[in-house]
Amino acid sequence: MPPKRSKEEIKKLFKSFDNGNGHLSLAEIDRAVTHYYPELGSNKKAIMRAYKAADNGGNGFIELKEFAKLIEVLGYYDDLSKKFAQFDKDGDHRITFNEFKKGFSLLSQDHLDDNYLKQEFNNIDTNGGGFILFDEFCMYMANRQHDADD
Incomplete structure (x- = not known):
């Protein structure tokens, strides 16, 4: 599960995920999660669910203000995915x-x-x-x- 991060760390991580346009697409998130959190990178269901949960604006992109939630819920949905697989x-x-x-x-x-x-x-x-x-x-x-x- 990704660790809790400060606002400054969140901004820095967001920039590392971002291709320079100031918001994250699902493809950018998928690529970055695979790189920064390899233990979660193969769990596409968890990534998709976290992406949907964090997109509060409903525009299909994750903005900086939504990014902390994305990072927070990635681990949660990964855990749920493992529980789902047990069923x-x-x-x-x-x-x-x-x-x-x-x-x-x-x-x-x-x-x-x-x-x-x-x-x-x-x-x-x-x-x-x-x-x-x-x-x-x-x-x-x-x-x-x-x-x-x-």
């Missing part, structure tokens, strides 16, 4: 109900019945596709964290 036993980048049921013990010590787990699965599967995708999993985990913090 996704067949490696097809989606979680079936059976995989969810088997993997739920990673999230909870409680033994929960199938009806509750099916309802939880359906709540996470926001697009109704019958699978939990990485973005859906991230939203679920963020909501769990938010609820735990309250």
Whole structure:
């Protein structure tokens, strides 16, 4: 996980990521993360999710004011990606109900019945596709964290 950095370090790191135009594209971020954080560089799902989370302006670029968040959430999404992979036993980048049921013990010590787990699965599967995708999993985990913090 990238360490906490001072404002000055963030500015310096931003300049090292930037191609000189004052904002970062996904390609610049991907290239720089691979270079500066090789342990995260192969995790494209985490990079994409961090990029989306940090783009507060919604313009498709990461500005300096958004960059600290990008660096902060890279490690978080890398951790979630690893947890997702523990559920996704067949490696097809989606979680079936059976995989969810088997993997739920990673999230909870409680033994929960199938009806509750099916309802939880359906709540996470926001697009109704019958699978939990990485973005859906991230939203679920963020909501769990938010609820735990309250």
